[in-house]
Amino acid sequence: MKNRFSLFVVGLLSLTVLMSQASGGEGAFAAFNVKSFGATGDGETKDTQTVQKAIDACSDAGGGTVYLPHGTYLCGSLHLKSNVSLYLDAGATILGSKDDADYDPYEDLGFENDSDRETSYFHFSLIWGEEVENIGILGPGTVDSNREKRGGPKPIALKRCKYVDIKDITIRRAPNYAISMIGTDYVNIDGVSILDCYCDGIDPDCCRHVRISNCQIESWDDAIVPKASFSLGEVRSTEYLTITNCQLATGCNCFKLGTESRGDFKWITLSNCVMYRVPKYRNPIGGIAIESVDQSHIDGIAISNVSMVDVDTPIFLRLGNRGRDQDVPTPGTLKNVTISNIVATSATLSSSVTGIPGHPVEGITLSDIRLGYKGSGTPETIGIEVPEAIDKYPEAKMFGPLPTYGLFCRHVDGLKLDNVQVLFDGEEARHALLCEDVKNLEVDSFSAMPPSGGASTLKFLNVQDAFLQGIIAPAGTSTFLEVLGKESKGISAAANDFSRCKEVVRLGEGVEKETIRLNP
16 A cells, blocks of 8 residues: 555656646746747737757757747747757647748759659658658647648658657648658657648658557548658668558558659558548548569568458559669569458459469458458459550559459469458359469359349469369359460469359360369
C-alpha cells in the first residue's frame, strides 16, 4: 500500500509539472512557448516569424520542445531544426497561409529528374526540414493547410533527415503529399489522422527504418505510398518499413508500393489494416498494389490481416518496364511476396499478378484469401486478348477488361494459391482464374463459384509444372479446367472432388493427353 501511495504522489507531481508547463508557468514548455515570442494565435495575424523565432531559440539553447498553446497560428514556411520538437496542444492549429509568396521557393535540384513536382520538391512546404535530426511534430493539435484543391505546399516535408517522431496530430486539407519524406531514416509515425487530403497521405520515398501505426487516412489520391524515386539525384532503396493498425480510405490506392520505382524495395510489411471508400470519393481503384516498372528490385514483402470493402481491385502485382530515369529502360524484379488473410467484398475488377515476356514475377504466395466481386463479365470478355502494356504507367485497370472475374496471372514463376476463395454476386460469364505462361504453380484448396454460360472455372494457357489438390468443385460447374497452349506440360491433380462437374478437363488443340494427370 505504501509503495502504491508513493507512485500516486510521483504521478500527481509529474502531472502538476506538465500542467504548469502547458499553462505558461516555469518549465520546458514555458521556455519556448510561441506566445512568449510574440505569436498571436488569432488566425488572422501572420505568425510565421514569431513561431520561427521560438524554433530558433530552442535550437540555440541545445534543443527542446516548442510549445503551441490553444490558438490558430497563421504561417508560411517553418524550418525545423535538429533536436527540436513542435508540440501542438489540444485546440492548437498551424494554419497554412493561402498566399504562395509566404512559402519558400522550390529548391534547385541540380540534376535531371523524371519525377513530377509533387515528388521532387520539399522546400515549398508549410513545415519542412532538410538534413536535421532528432525532431518531432507532436499532437493532439492540428496542421491545416487551408487549401480547397490539389496543388500547393506540402504540410510536412522532410529531406535527408534522421530520427523523426510524428505523433497524434491531425492534418487537414492538404493540397500536396500530407507527410512527404525522402532519404529520411528512423521515422515513427503514430496516431496521425489525415483528413480531407487532395493528394497522397504518407509517402516514404527512399526511406529506411520507418514505422507507421494507428493512423487514419482519408485522401483523394493514394493513402500510403512507399516510393523509390530518383529525386535525390541518386538511386536509393526503400527498406525496413512496417505499417500496422491503420484505416485507409482513398479514391485511388489504399497501399501502393511504387509507381516511383527507380530504387529497390526490400523487407516491408503491412498488417491489420482496413481499406474502404469515403462517400465523397469514388471507390478506391486498388487495395494492395505492388509495382516495379523502373528497374526496381522488390523483395521480401509480407502483407496480412487486411479487410477491404468497395475497393475495385483487391490485389495488383505488376512488373513492367517504363524506364523512368534510365538511359536504357531495363526491367527489375518482383519476387518473394506473401499476401495472407485478406477479405474483400464488393470488388469490381479482377485481381492480377503480371510480369512481362522473359521477366516473370517470382515466388508469390496468396493464402487464406476471400475475394467477393460484383458480377459484371459478359461472354464477349471471355476470349479477349489482354495487352502486355510493357511500358505503361502501372494501374489496376491498365489492361482494360480481363477474361477473369477473380484472378489473372501471367508471366509468373513460382505461384502458390492456398485456400483462396473467389465468388460473385449476380451473373458472371468469365473464368474465376486464368494462368498464362505460369511455371511452378501450386493450387491448394482453391474455391470458386462457376461462371455461367459454360466457360471453364480455371483456364491454363502454356502452364508448366502445376499441381492442384484439395479442390471441391461445386454443383453447376460445367468445365472445371481448360488447358490450352502447346507449351503446357506437367499438370497434375490429386485429392480433389470433381464429382459435380459435367466435365473435369478440356484440352485445347495441340495439347497432349499426357499433359495432365488426374488422380482420385
